[in-house]
Amino acid sequence: MTILSYADSALSLLPPVVAIMMAIVTRRVLLSLGMGILLGAVLINDFSVIASGQYLGEQVAGLFWDDGAVNAWNMYLLGFLVLLGMITSLITVSGAASAFADWARNYIKCKRDAKLLTMFLGCVIFIDDYFNSLVVGSVARPLTDRYYVSRSKLAYILDSTAAPICVISPVSSWGAYIIALIGGILTAHGFTDSGHLSVFIQMIPMNFYAIFALLLLLCVIFWDLNVGPMRQHELNAQKGNLYDEAKGLPPGANSDLPEAKNGKILGLFLPIIVLVLATFYFMVSSGGDVLAADGKPFSILGAFEHTDVASSLFFGALVGFIATLALVLIQGLDKLYLTKGLVAGARSMLPAIYILLFAWTIAGVIGQLETGKYMASLASGNIPFALLPAVLFVLAGLTAFSTGTSWGTFGIMLPIAADMAMGTHTNMMLPMLAAVLAGAVFGDHCSPISDTTILSSTGANCHHIDHVITQLPYALIVAGISLGGYIVLGFTESLMAGLATCSILFVISILVLKFKSTQAIS
Template sequence: MTVISYADSALSLLPPVVAIVLAILTRRVLLSLGVGILLGSLLLTDFNVANTASYLGDRAVKLFWADGALNSWNVYILGFLVLLGMITALITVSGAARAFAEWARQRIRCKRDAKLLTIFLGCVVFIDDYFNSLVVGSVSRPLTDRYYISRAKLAYLLDSTAAPVCVISPVSSWGAYIIALIGGILATHGMSEMGHLNVFIEMIPMNFYAIFALLLLICVALFGLDVGPMRTHEQNAQKGELWDPAKTPPGADADLPEADTGKIAGLFLPIGTLVVATVYFMVSSGAAVLEEKGLAFDLIKAFENTNVSESLFFGALVGLAMTLAMVLKQGVEKKLILQGITAGAKSMLPAIWILLFAWTIAAVIGQLETGKFMASLATGNIPFALLPAVMFILAGLTAFATGTSWGTFGIMLPIAADMAMGSHSAMMLPMLASVLAGAVFGDHCSPISDTTILSSTGASCPHIDHVVTQLPYAVIVALLSLAGYVVMGFTESVLAGLATCSVLFVLSVIYLKIKAGSR
C-alpha cells in the first residue's frame, strides 16, 4: 500500500499534537494515542477509509508478525512484563516482604539508618516501580514510624527511588519498555545495527534528572535537608503526628493475602535470580552472535550483540521458577498461588496496552516524517543546541499533565528522534535522554501520576501532602538538569553537562543545609 509523505507539510504535526493535547485534556493516554494513530493513518492513506482500515490492520499484525516471521522482539518484551507481574504478586502472597520488615526492625538503630535502608531497598527492588513503591513502603513503614519519620518523608523516599532507579535500569519493566521503544525508533531510522542495550546504557549518564534526584535524596537523608512543607511535616512527626490527623491516609495493604510463614529469602532470592539469569542470557546470546561472526569472545561486544528481549523473557522465566519453588516449599496454598499468578498477569495489562499503542504511534509518526518537519522549523528559530533542553521541558509538561511517564515516552521519543535526525544526528541520544529525564520529572510533580499515587499508598501518606512536600526537591533537580542540558547541547559533551549539574547540585545542597539549619 502506498502512503503519502508529509515531511514538508504542517499536517505531519497533527497526529502527535492531537495526541498530546487530548492526553492533557482527557488524561486518558490510550484514548489519546489511539486518536493520534487513527488520524495519522487517515493522513497516510489520503483519508481513504478502506485503505486506512487495511493500514491499521497491517500495523496491528506487524506488532506480532513481521516480514513473514514472529516479531520476537515485541512478543518477548510482552512476555517479560507478564512474567514480571506474576513474580511480584507471588512475592507478596508469600509474605516475604513482611518477614523482612520484622528482621530489619530489630537491627536498625537510628533515624538516619532507617532512611538510608529505605533508599537502599528502593535501589535494590528495581524491577518495577509499582512493586518498588508498595513493597519497599510496606517494609520500611514500621521502621520509619518507629523513629518518628513523617509519612510524607517516607513517600518522598519511595517516589524518588522508584522511577529514577527504574528508568536507568535495563533489567526492569521500565528498562524493557524504553529499550523496546528505542529499538523501534532505531529501526525506523535505519540504524538497526546499533545495539539497543548499548544505546540504553550510553544514555544513562545523560539522564541528569534521575541521577541527581537520587543524589539529592541521599543528601536529604544524611543531612536532614527538610525545607518548605516537608520541614513542617518532620517537625510534627517529632511530636508523634506522623501525618495530618485531619486527613485519612490511604491504605497501604495490597489486595492479595499474605502468608504468615514468609522468609526474607523469599524476597531477595527471586529478585537476585532474575537479575543473574537475565545477565547470563544476555552474555550467552551475545557470545553466540560473536561465534557466528567468527569473533573472539569479549564481554562488552557480547552485551552489544545480545538479544535483550529474549534475555529478559528467559531471565524472568527462571526468576518465576525460583519464586514458585520457594512459595511451594513454604507451603502456601495452591489456591493463593493461582490467585497471585492471575492477579500478577492482569496487573501488567495496562502497561502492555500502552506499549502496543506506543509502538504503533511511533511507526505512524515515523512514516509521516513529523520530526523532519519540526526540525526544519526548529532549526530556523531554535538553535539545535537548545533542543535537549526544549525536549526536557516539553516531556516534563506532558508527563505532568497526563500523569504517565510511559505515555510520554511513547509520544515524545519518536518526535525527539525525528527532530535529531532532521537537524543534527549527534543530538539523537541527548534528546532521547532528555525526554526520559523530563518525563520522570513531570511524573514526580503530577498528582495524577500512578507512581506518585502508589508512593503515597505505600507510605500510607495523604496523597496531596506527598505531592506538595516532594515538589520543591523535584523543581530544584529539574532546574539544575535544565542547565546541564543547555551546556551539553552547546558543547556536545556529556561530561560538561554533568560537571555543570554537579556544581549546581553542591550549591543547592549548601543552600538547603542553610535553610534547614535556620529553624
Template sequence: MIITSYADSALSLLPPIIAIVLAILTRKVLVSLGVGILVGVLLLTQWSIVDAGSYLAQRVTALVWDDGSLNSWNLFVLGFLVLLGMITALITTSGAARAFADWGKQHIRKRRDAKMLTMVLGIVVFIDDYFNSLVVGSISRPLTDRYYISRAKLAYLLDSTAAPVCVISPVSSWGAYIIALIGGILATHGVNDIGHLAAFVEMIPMNFYALFALLLLFFVAYFELDVGPMRQHEQAARRGELFDETKGTPPGASVELKEADTGNVLGLFVPIGVLVAATLYFMLASGADALAAKQQEFSLIGAFELTDVASSLFYGALCGLAVTLVLAVMQKLSLAAIANALWIGAKSMLPAIYILLFAWTISGVIGTLETGKYMASLASGNIPFALLPAVLFILAGLTAFSTGTSWGTFGIMLPIAADMAMGSHQSMMLPMMAAVLSGSVFGDHCSPISDTTILSSTGASCHHIDHVTTQLPYALIVALLSIGGYLVMGFSGSVVAGLATCCVLFVVALMWLKARANN
C-alpha cells in the same frame, strides 16, 4: 493505500500532543492514546476511513506478527510482565513480602532509610531500565508501604534511577546501544584518536541531566523536599492512602491476596536473586552467541551491545517463577492458594499491558509520520554555534517527549549533533552528543507515552498519570539547570565551567525547594 509522510510538517506533532494533553487533562490514558492513534492514522491516510482502518489493523497486527514472523521483542516483554506479576503475587501470598516489611521495620528506623534503600537498589540494578523499574519496585514496595511512602514517590525513585543510571553505565543495555551508535558516528567522520568506550566514558560528566537528576533525587528523598502534586500524595500516604483509590486499583497491585503467616525474608530475596542472576546470564549468553555468529571475540561491552534484552528478561523471569513455585510448595501452601496467586498476579499486569500496547501503537504511528525527523530538522538553520548544545538538549527532550522513546531519539539526533560539530568545531562533538543523551532522558521522564515511565508506574503500583504529574516538577528543575550548564559550556567551550554552573544552579534549586516544602 497511500501513506503520507509529514517529516517536513508540524502536523506530525499533532497526534502525540493530543494524546499527551488529553492524558493529563482527563487522566484516562487509554482513551487519550486511542484518540492520538486515530488522529495519526487519519493524517497518514489523508482522512480516508477505509485506508485508516486498514492501516490501523496492520499496525495492531504488527504488535504480534511482523514481517512474516512473531514480534518476539514485544511478546517477550509482555511475557516478562505477566511472569513478574505472578512472582510478585506468589511472594505476597507466601507472606515473604510482609516478612521483609517486618524485617525492615526492625532494621530500617525511618521513612528516609526506606527511600535511601530503594535508591541504592535502583543504582545497583543497572543492567536495564525495564528490569530496574519492575524488579526494584517489587522488592521495595512492601517496605515503602510499611513506612507510608506514597506509590507516587516510589515511582519517582524508580524512574529517576532507572534511565539516568543506565544512560551513564557502559555495562548496560543502554550503554551498549549508545556505544554502538557512537562507534558508527566516529567511523563515519574518520575520528580515530579516541575509542568508542573511551568516548562514552568521557561523555559521562557532560550528561548534566542524568547526573543532577540522581543528585536531586537523593536530596528530595533524604530531606523530604516534596512540592506540588508530590506533596499532596505524600500527605495522603501519611494518612494511609498510598494511592488514589478513587481511580481504581493501579497496575501491578494484588490487593485481593491473603498473606500466609509463615513467610520468610528468603522467600523474597531468593526468587529475586535468581531472577537477577538468570537475566544477567541470558543477556551475556545471547550477546556471546551473537558475537560468535559474527566471528568476533567475546567482550563484556560487545555482549551487552548485541544481547537480546527482551528474551533474557523473559527467560530470567521463568527461572525466578520456577524457584518461587518450589519455595511455595516447600512452604506447604495449598494448590488453590498458589493457583489463585498466579491468576491474580497475571491479571494485575493487564492495565500496564494495555497501556504499553497502546503506547507501542502510537509510537509506530508517530514513527511513520516521521515526527522525530521533523523535530531534528528544527536544529538546522542559522542557530549560533554557542547555543547548539542547549538547543540540542531542548530538541532531544521535545522529541523524546513527543515520541515516547529515548532510544529512537538517540538514533535520530546523535548523528545530527555530530554532523553539526564536525562542520565547525570538532572539539565540541562529544559535548553536543552528550546534550542529546541528556535531553532524551529528560523527555523520556516527562512523557506519558514513554514505556520506561509506564513500567516505573507499574513497578511502584502507582496510577500512571499520578506518576507523570508528580515527577514533572523535579524533571523540569533539572532540565532548567542543565540548559544553563549547556549554555555556559557552549559559550566557553569548557565542560568544567558547564558543570560548575549546574552546581551553582542546583544549590539555588535546593534552596527554593526547601522553602516551598516548608510552607
C-alpha cells in the same frame, strides 16, 4: 494504500501532542492514546476512513505478527510482565513480602531509610531500565508501604534511578546501545583512533541531566522535598491512602490477596537474586552468540552491545518464576493461595499491558509520520554555535517527549549532532552528543507515552498519570539546571564551567525548595 509522509510538516506533531495533552487533562490514558492513534491514522491516509481502518488493523496485527513471523520483542516483553506479576504475587501470598518488611524494620528505622534503600537498589540493579523499575519496585514496595511512602513518590524514585543510571553505565543495555551508536558515528567521521568505551566514559560528566536528576533525588529523600502535586500525594499517604483509590486499582496492584503466616525473607531474596543473575546470564549469552556468529572475540561489553534484551528479560523471569514456585511448594503453601497468587499476578499486569500496546501502536504511527525527523530538522538553520548544546538538549527532550522513546531519539538526534559538530567545531563533538543523551532522558521522564514511565508506574503500583504529573516538576527543575549548564558549556567550551554552573543552580534550587517546604509545614 497511499501513505503520506509528514517529515517536513508540523502536522506530524499533532497526534502525540493531542494524546499527551488529553492524558494530562482527562487522566484517561487509553482514551488519550486511542485518540492520538486515530488522528495519526487519518493523517497518514489522507483522511480516508477505509484506508485508515485498514492501516490501524495492520498496525495492531504488527504488534503480535510482523514480517511473517511472531513479533518476538513485544511477545517476550509482555511475557516478562506476566511472569513478573506472578512472581510478585507468589512472594506476597507466601508471606515473604511481609516477612521482609518485618525484618527490615529492625534495620530501616524511618521513612527516609526506606526511600534511601530503594534508591540504592535502583542504582545497583542497572542492567536495564525495564528490569530496574519492575524488580526494584517489587522489592521496595512492602517496605515503603510500611512507612507510608506514597506510590507516586516510589514511582519517582524508580524512574529517577532507571534511565539516569542506565544512560551513564557502560555495562547496561542502554550503555551498550549508545556505545554502538557513537562508535559508528565516530568511525563515519574519521575518528578511528578513539576507543568507543573511553569516549563513552568521557561523556558521563557531560550528561548533566542524569547526574543532577540523581543528586536531586538524593536531596528530595533526605529533606523530604515535595514539589507540586507530590505534596498532596504524600499527605494522603500519611493518612493511609498510598494511591488514589477512587481511580481503582493501579497497574500491577493486587487487592486482598491472602498471606501465609510462615513466610521467610528467603522467599523474597532468593527469587530476586535468581532473577537478576539469570537475566544477566541470558543477556551475556545472547550477545556472546552474536559475537561468535560474527567471528568476533568475546567481551562483556561486546556481549551487551549485541544482546537480545527482550528475550533475556523473559527467560530470566522464567527462571525466577520457577525458583519462586519451587520455594512456595517447599514451603507447603496452600493450593488455594497458590492459585489465587498466580491468577491475580497475571491479571494485575493487564492494565500495564493495555497501556504498552497502545503506546507501541502510537509509536508506530508517530514513526510513520516521521515526527522525530521533523523535530531534528528544527536544529538546522542559523543557530549560533555556542547555543548548539543547549538547543540539542531542548530538541532531544521535545523529541523524546513527543515520541515516547529515548532510544529512538538517540538514533535520530546523535548523527545530526555529530554532523553539526563536524560542520562547526569538532572539539565540541562529545558535549553535543552528551546533550542529546541528556535531553532524551529528560523527555522520556516527562512523557506519558514513554514505556519506561509506564513500567515505573507499574513497578510502584501507581496510577500512571499520577506518576507523570508528580514527577514532572522535578524533571523540569533538573532540565532548567542542565540547560543553564549547556549554555555556559557552549560559550566557554569548558566542561568544568558547565558543571560549576549546574552546581550553583542546583544549590539555589535546593535552598528554594527547602524554604518552600518549611513554609508549607508552618
